[in-house]
Amino acid sequence: MTTTDQHAAAPDAEGRAEPDALGVGARLSLHPMTSDFAPLILDALRAARRPGVEVVTDDVSTFLRGDEQDVVAFAQAAIASAAASGAHVVAHLHLSRGCPGEVSCAVDDSTLLRPVVLEPLPRSGQTASAHWALYPLDDGGPDRPGDHMAGILAAIEHARGLGVVSGTEHFVTRLDGDLADVLTAVAQGWLLVGREVRHVVSHATISLNSPSTPARAASGSAAAAR
Amino acid sequence: MTTTDQHAAAPDAEGRAEPDALGVGARLSLHPMTSDFAPLILDALRAARRPGVEVVTDDVSTFLRGDEQDVVAFAQAAIASAAASGAHVVAHLHLSRGCPGEVSCAVDDSTLLRPVVLEPLPRSGQTASAHWALYPLDDGGPDRPGDHMAGILAAIEHARGLGVVSGTEHFVTRLDGDLADVLTAVAQGWLLVGREVRHVVSHATISLNSPSTPARAASGSAAAAR
Numbered sequence: 001m002t003t004t005d006q007h008a009a010a011p012d013a014e015g016r017a018e019p020d021a022l023g024v025g026a027r028l029s030l031h032p033m034t035s036d037f038a039p040l041i042l043d044a045l046r047a048a049r050r051p052g053v054e055v056v057t058d059d060v061s062t063f064l065r066g067d068e069q070d071v072v073a074f075a076q077a078a079i080a081s082a083a084a085s086g087a088h089v090v091a092h093l094h095l096s097r098g099c100p101g102e103v104s105c106a107v108d109d110s111t112l113l114r115p116v117v118l119e120p121l122p123r124s125g126q127t128a129s130a131h132w133a134l135y136p137l138d139d140g141g142p143d144r145p146g147d148h149m150a151g152i153l154a155a156i157e158h159a160r161g162l163g164v165v166s167g168t169e170h171f172v173t174r175l176d177g178d179l180a181d182v183l184t185a186v187a188q189g190w191l192l193v194g195r196e197v198r199h200v201v202s203h204a205t206i207s208l209n210s211p212s213t214p215a216r217a218a219s220g221s222a223a224a225a226r
Numbered sequence: 227m228t229t230t231d232q233h234a235a236a237p238d239a240e241g242r243a244e245p246d247a248l249g250v251g252a253r254l255s256l257h258p259m260t261s262d263f264a265p266l267i268l269d270a271l272r273a274a275r276r277p278g279v280e281v282v283t284d285d286v287s288t289f290l291r292g293d294e295q296d297v298v299a300f301a302q303a304a305i306a307s308a309a310a311s312g313a314h315v316v317a318h319l320h321l322s323r324g325c326p327g328e329v330s331c332a333v334d335d336s337t338l339l340r341p342v343v344l345e346p347l348p349r350s351g352q353t354a355s356a357h358w359a360l361y362p363l364d365d366g367g368p369d370r371p372g373d374h375m376a377g378i379l380a381a382i383e384h385a386r387g388l389g390v391v392s393g394t395e396h397f398v399t400r401l402d403g404d405l406a407d408v409l410t411a412v413a414q415g416w417l418l419v420g421r422e423v424r425h426v427v428s429h430a431t432i433s434l435n436s437p438s439t440p441a442r443a444a445s446g447s448a449a450a451a452r
Binding site: 025027029031032033034035036037038058059060061063065088090092094096129130131133135136137138139140141142145146147148169170171172174199201203205207210211212213 | 251253255257258259260261262263264284285286287289291314316318320322355356357359361362363364365366367368371372373374395396397398400425427429431433436437438439
């Protein structure tokens with residue numbers, strides 16, 4: 001559901017196009033559960049700044065525009081920075097690529113479905129627990145129905161190979177591990193499906209420093225959380 | 227992505243089936259931005275309890291199983307209760323219905339696509355701002371391609387008619403209004419598409435009491451937020 005990015009800049013000689021022409025980007029929301037949340041959020045977004053990522057923050061979430069590696073690296077840096085405070089932080093990451101959004105999109109398959117390799121993110125030493133969902137918006141074509149479950153299952157298998165799948169919950173897959181590995185699984189799964197499907201979205205709710213995550217829970221505190 | 231609910235209980239004489247047979251439910255996460263977050267979350271979930279809604283809370287989010295009206299009413303009550311503290315609260319609501327999840331689903335179209343009417347929720351007097359996304363996982367069929375954008379556009383038009391659409395952002399539609407009206411738009415849009423598409427998911431990030439929402443912002447505080 002995007003109103004802008006309706007132009008499709010010509011791809012370069014290798015078939016690459018700019019992130020805005022491909023509808024690539026993310027929305028990130030950071031929720032430090034502390035009364036001092038505002039400076040923590042602003043400092044985290046500031047610490048994550050890097051060339052190649054446009055950042056637009058409003059009162060609900062932050063829009064990120066850049067190529068896939070840069071956007072995911074921004075998300076890692078921002079989440080890691082907020083969590084470094086020690087506060088319980090939950091982030092919601094919404095990754096999107098492809099067309100159409102709210103408008104039709106003229107980018108052809110050879111450009112839009114061009115494989116994108118996401119290098120594994122560097123480990124941060126911070127442990128995260130996530131609920132992850134992936135939506136291949138696969139309309140199929142004139143000669144074949146879509147199969148949105150095929151992409152979901154392939155992405156989950158890929159994440160299993162990375163060692164971060166710790167359970168299957170209603171509507172989501174649970175991931176646990178180093179924040180870098182969790183985000184790598186989410187983003188690589190999204191890009192895996194993006195080789196086959198023109199419009200792919202993923203959502204992850206990512207929790208750090210929760211007083212109730214089993215491995216961290218002190219005796220008696222396991223119920224005091226979410 | 228659900229592992230359970232693989233059984234499809236027989237529909238009743240009017241073609242209705244139980245929520246678990248239809249894969250109907252939600253995940254809700256509540257983020258009060260205050261150091262005193264844990265009792266606020268637990269009290270809010272307790273205050274929202276009602277017959278007909280199964281509630282399973284883990285350290286990342288809370289799973290809700292029940293019929294559509296009850297699940298959405300639970301979400302409203304929980305969010306309203308947490309926000310009544312005056313704290314800045316962000317909720318993430320993930321609604322899902324239909325099959326397949328992680329498994330195939332034997333429910334036939336006449337049961338799964340049976341129109342569900344969601345009565346407008348009672349107004350709470352609390353103002354909310356939301357970023358809303360809707361995913362019709364429309365695989366099409368042997369004789370027609372899917373068209374996931376058609377459902378999205380119809381749901382946005384429906385929300386416009388309710389007077390809560392305040393903008394279109396990258397990847398999401400912005401909704402502002404009474405919490406009840408925002409949630410009604412999100413849930414009615416989801417159910418509108420659920421009359422045509424077997425598997426429909428919606429995500430909304432819902433913010434209340436933000437120091438930086440324009441109408442509430444004190445002079446100079448507009449930048450101190452997200």
